[in-house]
Amino acid sequence: MEKVHIIDLQFKQIPNSIATFLVETDAGPILIETGPESTFETLKKGIKSLGYEVEDIQHVFLSHIHFDHAGAAWRFANHGAQIYLHPKGAPHLSNPDKLWNSAKMIYGEQMEDLWGEMKAIPPSQLISMNDGEKVTVGSTTLTAWFTPGHAVHHLAWQLGSIVFTGDVAGVKIDNGPVTPPCPPPDINIENWKASIDRILELNPTMLYLTHYGTVTEIASHFEELKLMLDDWAVWMKGYYEKQVDPQEVVPLFISYTQSQLEKQGLSKETVEKYEKANPSWMSVAGLYRYWKIKEKAAKTQQ
Template identity: 40%
Template sequence: MVHLIDALHLGRPDVICIALVECGRNELLLVDSGPESVFEVVVEGVRKLGFQPGHVRHLLASHIHLDHTGGAWRWAKEFGTKIYAHPRGAAHLIDPSKLVGSATRIYGNKMGVLWGAVGNIPEDQVIAVEDNAELRFGSERFRVLYTPGHAQHHSAYWLESERTVFAGDIAGVLIHGGPPIPPFPPPDIHLESWKDSLAKIRLLKPFSLHITHFGKVADPIPAIDALENRIFDWADWIRQRFLEGRSEAEIIPEFERFTVQELLSEGTPVEDLATYERADPASMSVAGLARYWRKYHPEQVP
């Protein structure tokens, strides 16, 4: 059975969702941990569901961005939890110095408030898992799906018994059943890989998705299709602004207005707009898409 825990990032609901899976008697699994700043909230969430945090034996990392697995080291340290991640991410869980350096350049003195502390995980508690690997935990069986596009170290996880995919960020951000939107943070955005990753998930014909921002998606194929269209539409919108001679700083407020209008046009309640922005900041998407165009298609931008 799958349970969901709202990590209440910065005290706000509906931004970061952690999945808890019952794998057997006294054997629990988390998909992602959230940042270290929400560790105690998630621990208490496990207790409120009637379980013991010490029974969380396994943690599947979708990828190593701090909002997803910045707190994984606390689970390893406090409860002996084993952490499973793509090989490209596993090394950075063992030695997070490069990850911290990169994040600090982006977030500066907000690092502690946003994400809490970052610590290393002992090598013997980190298991690197490749595409298509089968993981058996108690009565449950997961399959690893390497799903780059949002990040080079991104994996999703197929839980056969529930016919669901724990999709991290590759299936986008979707608040209260609203439209799915793509998070485009630097440095790894690659649209062509993202399209292939969505195709891989689509082929499984899942009954549902579980995403970190936010929760269960009960009608997955239309959501995947809508997300794929939006990925390329938004990327081209950014490209057009560069062709018009705009700088990144000039594009950010324009892009925020553009995305707000698109969300409103699809029936998103006004009160959900801030939650979308918290989960998927416009400034991050502009930076990520700027890097994508300049790195992979420099002939298409000035």
Template identity: 40%
Template sequence: MTAPDAAVRTLDLHFQGVPGVIAASVFETGDGLAVVDVGPGSTLPELESGLASLGASLADVRHVFLTHIHLDHAGATGTILDRVPGARAYVHERGAAHLSRPGRLLASAAQIYGGEMDRLWGEMRPVEPGRLTVLAGGETLRVGRLEVRPLYTPGHAVHHLAYHAGDDLFVGDVGGIRLSERQTPRAPTPPPDIDLPAWRESVAALRGLGARTLHLAHFGASPDSADHWDGLLASLDVDAARVREGLERGQDAEELTGAFTRALLDELRGQDPELPGRYEFACPPWMSVQGLVRYWTRAAARGRATGDGG
């Protein structure tokens, strides 16, 4: 595949004023700039500032590649496309409706965040369907002078894509959260789509591509190494087991969330004392607990239905 003409740049979106939590990746295609995961509407000014630091502006953006339609990754998309008539967005076919008709997504988020929605996430405008390139995964896209290959990578979200361009692999959330070099990558597991076997299959597909650099939305560039993927899978197993064991002990939601949060933050603190505070902005532990509780509850129901016993 053709590599990007210039190095991929990581733009820090300073979510809620905190550095190193949410990133957008930017590179030149020969047909304008591409941005992978533009972030929420609340951080659009920071995206504009980051582009200005590169001598560019939103008007130079032609391609918005979205790994999935969660607010911290895709919320600003509609506003950007409204302001840049020549730009278009790329999205998995199972996520396209969330962009063109975001009402259901926003209503669901409002049940969680209530009056904090605007402060945290800002505006999410709908995208005209004609401005979307809808993908299944496995295509080869010709974007300017580049070849970009979207890859279907469920596990974190049922509509998750990664994008492979030469030595660069943009992994969204399926590649985990890694906020410093000393941190073991950690899987964000919010509801509703967590699927542990699918996540492991996605990792197996991605680690075999031979890329040199992983670009993480949380946060920045990391070498594509066995250590990264092995650490991610190990931490996913640990977190999933903690929640399963808590459920088996009959812990209620408060007890389960408290125990999980303490264990997770203690581990992060041991790797880097600054990690716990930043990690809670990138992925609140209570959300990871909710996603894993939903996964194990559904798995148990399937087991009862099939006679497997969970």
């Protein structure tokens, strides 16, 4: 069995918030997720500490193209790596201006500080995967599974009985509860639950979460995640229907989720990690959009 190493990117100096995974194959190391470009130096150090150089990584597997997962992919492409991803993600990485500028409208001045730099990847190095398609490196085989719900361009990567779940298995830090990251624009609760069922059908024995680390109690993990998805979506629906300004909802949602975490006995420090890894304001925006799209769809059906 291949050895999987977790590299902690120490995003914003916070341990256990964003991971990348280095898998040793008999044809050299491969990487699953790259993290943001802002933590590339930390990633480089992590790769070195395992006895490798950045140039040794010739295969990079992305769960999706959000900056915290794929922001540093171009750095590896610069050294000739092939980048494997969902077909809907590929155009954004070959021409990242649109992705960058729309994020800049949200993050403003903080953009570079949070995410670093983003450069285009030549289309010839972006390998679009079909659902169920396999990639073989040496004697290691990874299978791509379409898993929308968090993002339409989301893949889970299966390696034997292990699944690298990106964001579709939620966020779980320091033995806290599992919570769903719900940023705009693609959140779809029904699709997300269907994606969970797809992963369950693979009968995995271990999940690797980008935020953060391994999960072995898989059935209860996903059950908890489904409950949380419904809980957050229903909570948000109430405010959406009353047309409360999302800006006003953010502090309410922060205190709602924090009390959920505190009820589980989490320390203040861990509660803060959750907010950093899965910001409440993003989930307010994402779930508002989810309800808006649903409302529109219902109207056109009438």
